[in-house]
Amino acid sequence: MNGMMFEDNGRKAKISRKTSETDISIDFNIDGKGEANINTGIGFFDHMLNSFTKHGLFDMSVKVEGDLYVDTHHTIEDTGIVLGNVIKEAIGDKVGIKRYGSVILPMDEALILCSLDLSGRPYLVFDAEFTTDKVGYFDTEMVREFFYALSYSLGMNLHIKMISGTNNHHIIEGMFKAFAKALDEATTKDDRITSILSTKGSL
Numbered sequence: 001m002n003g004m005m006f007e008d009n010g011r012k013a014k015i016s017r018k019t020s021e022t023d024i025s026i027d028f029n030i031d032g033k034g035e036a037n038i039n040t041g042i043g044f045f046d047h048m049l050n051s052f053t054k055h056g057l058f059d060m061s062v063k064v065e066g067d068l069y070v071d072t073h074h075t076i077e078d079t080g081i082v083l084g085n086v087i088k089e090a091i092g093d094k095v096g097i098k099r100y101g102s103v104i105l106p107m108d109e110a111l112i113l114c115s116l117d118l119s120g121r122p123y124l125v126f127d128a129e130f131t132t133d134k135v136g137y138f139d140t141e142m143v144r145e146f147f148y149a150l151s152y153s154l155g156m157n158l159h160i161k162m163i164s165g166t167n168n169h170h171i172i173e174g175m176f177k178a179f180a181k182a183l184d185e186a187t188t189k190d191d192r193i194t195s196i197l198s199t200k201g202s203l
């Protein structure tokens with residue numbers, strides 16, 4: 001040994017991104033306890049990111065100052081981009097992780113399927129319809145945009161399918177919770193996996 005001290009920073013990352021439309025900072029820890037500190041300026045979006053953090057047993061702080069005087073589009077989409085980047089950074093080399101995660105999650109009458117692969121190849125299949133334009137100040141059409149941005153910046157194949165549901169708040173919350181559980185599974189380390197889980201040797 002050369003006497004240097006190596007600090008294991010764990011599976012954490014922090015990213016800040018500022019454009020003319022949004023100013024976003026996200027701190028993310030895969031191996032957390034579900035502690036969230038979220039402020040996007042959109043109440044229902046905060047509620048969703050809180051649920052995601054809690055049910056994935058991540059720790060996350062999110063600070064967003066977006067151009068909400070325009071609408072919620074840039075704020076939600078750009079948060080998806082930065083969240084995907086920060087999760088990708090926190091996952092790191094993917095050695096030892098399970099790679100795939102799938103869950104079917106109920107929330108009262110809503111039943112949501114989420115299945116994902118941290119393959120490095122972005123692809124979103126989103127199969128759901130909403131019956132209201134908004135939940136609070138959150139535009140329901142932005143759910144798909146959020147997960148699209150996230151799947152591309154993270155390099156993830158993501159399937160989200162609504163199996164049943166009528167209440168839009170329940171359907172969307174079910175999606176964020178299902179995504180959290182599936183991502184938690186995919187990022188979990190398995191002792192039997194000693195390298196990267198791919199016949200190609202890389203992801």
Ligand SMILES: [Mn+2]
Pocket residue numbers: 047169173
């Ligand atoms: Mn709720």
